[in-house]
Amino acid sequence: MNKSKALRVGILGMLALLISACGGMTPSSQSPVLTEVSADPYRIGVGDMVSIHVWRNPELSQSIVVRPDGFISMPLMGDVMADGKQPETLAEEIRGALAELIRSPEVTVMVTNPVSKEFRNRVRITGQVMSPQSIAFRPGMTVLDIVLQAGGVTDFAAEDRAVLHRETVEGYSSFGVDVEAILDDGDMTFNYPLQPGDVISVPRKELFRGEL
Missing domain, CATH: 3.30.1950.10 (wza like domain)
Incomplete structure (x- = not known):
């Protein structure tokens, strides 16, 4: 193996380790589970x-x-x-x-x-979308619904690496979402149902991945 090829292999190996080390990301093969609505008594909040x-x-x-x-x-x-x-x-x-x-x-x-209950019962989408949104949750909402509400993704979006952040009984968890598959291929595998408090972030393309 020549030196240049060995160098490329080494760099790819390091990148693979870095990507696998990113904390909190649940494998895409595992779908986010909807958390059961808590029956805790209502607590007064700001604006009520x-x-x-x-x-x-x-x-x-x-x-x-x-x-x-x-x-x-x-x-x-x-x-x-x-x-x-x-x-x-x-x-x-x-x-x-x-x-x-x-x-x-x-x-x-x-x-x-x-009023504070309405604020808590919202879903949000941030990052490389045409219009980042914070909207009131409606039963039956999915990833596609909020992406369309935000006007779709920008030209600089790495839509195959979007992330759904959700609060679970163990704390916040992150799930990979392939928005590109939903929008371009009609693949609904990642069109997860949403629940109040969910946040979807769509990252920007990165130079080292050859995306730009």
Whole structure:
């Protein structure tokens, strides 16, 4: 074997090792499994409209939006952290604070406009697409749906190396998606169903792969 050929073999071997060492990438032969929807109680988030009712104290009752810093403002109490709490937990904290000021307060908290839930229930596509998107999830959505929503891929997209990022019970996992096969060949093998929170990234072609 001459030196130039040996050098090429060595470089290809190194590249193969680098590619195989990329962490978090699930083999394309393994399809992403849809995670079952959690039945965890709802937690208040930024932007949510909450209705606070203090029985027999209408001056303390109000409807208010959770601020970007996660707080709401309550009469007699000032700022109260609401972000990340269940409505029942927030109601109990408000009741405990008001108990020092009024007799036997009864407090209920309801989320009347769960804006933060809508934000969490979105799917996103980034990278080399005509129009990166963050759109509300709809049951039945697939990879092809969001790629078309984004206007397709750019001329610089390495669409055969797109990646689907999904939160699973073990944490975030990544799955290879051959968008090129879907768009050019009509091969629906990689047209995976989506779920809320999914992110698809389409990388740029790379010079060392001879793609440009």
